[in-house]
Amino acid sequence: MRRVAWFVSLLVLVLAGGTIVIAQDGGQGAPGLGDPFYDGLGNGGYDTLHYTIDLAIEVDTNAISGTTTIEAQATQTLTSFNLDFHGLEISDIAVDDVSADFSRDDFELTITPVAPIEEGVTFVTVVTYSGIPTPYPDPSVDGFPIGWLRFGGTIFVMSEPGGAMSWFPNNNHPSDKATYTFEITVPEPYVVAATGLPVDEIDNGDTRTFVSEMNDPMASYLASISVGDFVRMDETGPDGLLIRNYFPTDQAEELTDAFSPTGEMITVFSDLFGPYPFEVYGAVVVTIPFGGALENQTLSIFGTDAVDEYTIAHELSHQWFGDSVSPATWDDIWLNEGFATYAEALWAEYLDGATGLTDYMDELYEYMVEEELGPPGVPDSSDLFNGSVYLRGGWTLHALRLEVGDEAFFEILCTYYERFQYANASTDDFIAVAEEISEEDLSDFFQMWLYDEEVPEMTE
Numbered sequence: 001m002r003r004v005a006w007f008v009s010l011l012v013l014v015l016a017g018g019t020i021v022i023a024q025d026g027g028q029g030a031p032g033l034g035d036p037f038y039d040g041l042g043n044g045g046y047d048t049l050h051y052t053i054d055l056a057i058e059v060d061t062n063a064i065s066g067t068t069t070i071e072a073q074a075t076q077t078l079t080s081f082n083l084d085f086h087g088l089e090i091s092d093i094a095v096d097d098v099s100a101d102f103s104r105d106d107f108e109l110t111i112t113p114v115a116p117i118e119e120g121v122t123f124v125t126v127v128t129y130s131g132i133p134t135p136y137p138d139p140s141v142d143g144f145p146i147g148w149l150r151f152g153g154t155i156f157v158m159s160e161p162g163g164a165m166s167w168f169p170n171n172n173h174p175s176d177k178a179t180y181t182f183e184i185t186v187p188e189p190y191v192v193a194a195t196g197l198p199v200d201e202i203d204n205g206d207t208r209t210f211v212s213e214m215n216d217p218m219a220s221y222l223a224s225i226s227v228g229d230f231v232r233m234d235e236t237g238p239d240g241l242l243i244r245n246y247f248p249t250d251q252a253e254e255l256t257d258a259f260s261p262t263g264e265m266i267t268v269f270s271d272l273f274g275p276y277p278f279e280v281y282g283a284v285v286v287t288i289p290f291g292g293a294l295e296n297q298t299l300s301i302f303g304t305d306a307v308d309e310y311t312i313a314h315e316l317s318h319q320w321f322g323d324s325v326s327p328a329t330w331d332d333i334w335l336n337e338g339f340a341t342y343a344e345a346l347w348a349e350y351l352d353g354a355t356g357l358t359d360y361m362d363e364l365y366e367y368m369v370e371e372e373l374g375p376p377g378v379p380d381s382s383d384l385f386n387g388s389v390y391l392r393g394g395w396t397l398h399a400l401r402l403e404v405g406d407e408a409f410f411e412i413l414c415t416y417y418e419r420f421q422y423a424n425a426s427t428d429d430f431i432a433v434a435e436e437i438s439e440e441d442l443s444d445f446f447q448m449w450l451y452d453e454e455v456p457e458m459t460e
C-alpha cells in the first residue's frame, strides 16, 4: 500500500487594504493519518494532550457507561474533526461545554462544534456514551478480536494495534501520544488494575472508584484496564520504583514467585538501554487459558499460560522499545518486536554469559531458516505479528552487534532510546543512529537483514 497524501487545507492569500490575510479553505480535520497499514486510524488537525476516561462498569453484564474527556490543541482551524470510536452508543458530545453535532460512519466519529476552533487553541471534548463494548476485528490480527475483552468473570483490554477505539473515543495512532487519567468504578469486591500510577481508591458504598494517572505520554493502544478478583501486591524496585502487580487472588503466591525477577530485570535493562522510562511498573495476570501477553504502558498484561521468565523480560523491555519509543507507523513494528525478542536474549546473556546469548540466538536462527522468515522491514499488513518481525527483527540487532562490536552497539541502543523517548521513531531513524555512532555505511547490512527476501547467512 502506498502512503495516502494528507488532506492539506489550501492556504488562500487575500490582499486586503495592504495587509495579507491568510485564510483557510475548509477546516475539516483529516479522518486518517496516512499510516501505510491503516489509512483510517488516527485523525489530523489536532494534537491530543490529555484523556480522562471516567467509566462505570457492570461486571456481570459487561456494560459500561460514562465519559471520555479529551483535551487537545488544534493544529489547524477546525470546522469539524474526527475521533476513532467503534460501537457503543453516544448520548452527547460537548466541545468546550457546548453540545456539538456529530455523525458516525464505521469507526469514524465526525464532530462539528458550533463554531470553528482556531488553530493553536486548546479545546475540550466530552463524549458521553454507554453500552456493551465489542472487540474490534482488526484486519492485521487474524482471528483474534482486540480491544475490550471479557472472558469468564474477567474483563481486560488488549488493544494493539487498533483496539483502543472499542472502549474510548481517541486519536487512534501511536504518533499522537497524551497523558491520561483513569477513573473506573466497579462493584465490590472487584478490583481495577489500570495503566499509570494508582492515586486513589474511593469507597462509594456498593462500588469503588479506582483512579490512576499516566503522567508520561502514552499511545492510545497501550491504555488498558483489567477488572477481576485481583489482589494487588506491591514491592519496591530499583531506585525506589513502585512495582505493583495484580494477581488473581487464588494464584497470588505462585505468581509472586514467578514475577520475582522483575526488579532485577529493570536494573539489567536500565544499565543496557538507559533509565526505566516511567514512574511505576508491574504486571496484571488474567485467568484465561491464553498464551498472549501485551506490554501495556507501566502494566504489562499476561494470560495465565504466558507467565514465564522470558515473556516477562520481553514485555518489560517493551517499556523502553514500543512504549517510550513507539513506532512512527505500524509497518515499523519490528522496532517493537525485534527489540523485545533481543531483550530476551540479553536476559539469557545476563544469566548465563556468552553461552546463554549464543544458545538463545542459535535456536532462533534455526527456526528462522526452517520457516524461511521473510524480511521484517516489510511485514505483511494482514499478519502484523508474524514470526519475522520478532525473530529476524531480533537477529537484525544481534547481527548489528556482531558487525559493529559491543561498545558501538550498546551506544547505538542508548542513543536511539534517549533521542526518541516519549515519542516515535521510524526504521530510518534507527538506521541513521546506527550509522552515526558506528561511523559505518550500513546500507547494505540493513538492506540484507530488513528488506531482502532471503534469510542472511549467520555472521558468527
Ligand SMILES: [Zn+2]
Pocket: 314, 315, 318, 336, 337, 340
Ligand atoms: Zn512483544
